Amino acid sequence: MRKPSSSPAAAGKAAPKTTPCCSKVGLKRGPWTPEEDELLASYIKKEGEGRWRTLPKKAGLLRCGKSCRLRWMNYLRPSVKRGQIAPDEEDLILRLHRLLGNRWSLIAGRIPGRTDNEIKNYWNTHLSKKLISQGIDPRTHKPLNTQSFDQSKPSSSQANLHQASLKEPIKIVSSALEETTSDSTHIISNKENEYYQNNINAHLDDQYHTDHILASHGYTNLLNYDGTSGVDLRGNQRLGNGEAEDIHTGTEDVFSFLNSLINEEAFQQHQIFNVPNVNSAQPSSDPLASIAATTFGLNTGWESTLMPSSVQQNDSK
DNA sequence: AAATCCGCCAACCGCCCTACC
């Protein structure tokens, strides 16, 4: 069974205070049985959600309230969509994660029928590995290392670069990479390497600029471009008692804003504003378009939006 | 066929917040 308090979160901290809910003397743990599911579902159907600590006793369950809530939220709720994550959902998760970081509940709030737990699991088991295989840091969504990209596949043409998406990951490789030698660390030419470095920096500046744009629109502390968690939509606290409450407060604006980033119009703007221009990585004067361009640039392959044809042409020789 | 490995994901954990008294 599980080791008690073995998680890093618990390690090295003062003696944890135990809330009543966490004293599980005599309570059942582990996988839920169909009978328990039935008891919980029928009780909530009659009495509604809430009062989780007293619910188990009233429902005749030997579970703690937290366990009941989790089971309901992640599995039994009628609105929960089961089954595989669709490609468009995956794409959305990637975009939202780059914007929001590990705010799983917030991400889940924009993907109907999916729970934060499900998205978190999918991220950890699929998407983070996928990004790593593309040479992208899943935490920051930035290139891990210009010399550590996947060299196992042949390079893409310029046209392909502009059609890039995460569904068909684009690898940053030059024609030289196709002539793989044992000294692979020096395969990317100095010219290309210098170019990558310059534009990575430009892109980082662009992201920094994006945050200031957001701040100017009142979306302070929304972004966390270093990829760490701990700050969210309320400044320094997590979302409170349910999204319903938030939807009627500031979060509604944030969701509207997110929607504006997700919709097709933003994609079209992205196409317009991401005309490759090696001499300028300046954001657009249109704040939303600039954010959209910056936000989606990496998702369509940062190299495709930043690398000029003069460099890309090396790709096809 | 049996043993081992490994990925997936349901469930648990501690922490933190707001609301209430």
Add this chain to the structure above:
DNA sequence: GGGTAGGGCGGTTGGCGGATT
């Protein structure tokens, strides 16, 4: 202001089942 209850969050664990040896 302090204590407690209720609830939500992200991080992590470990059982299970399929794949591999």
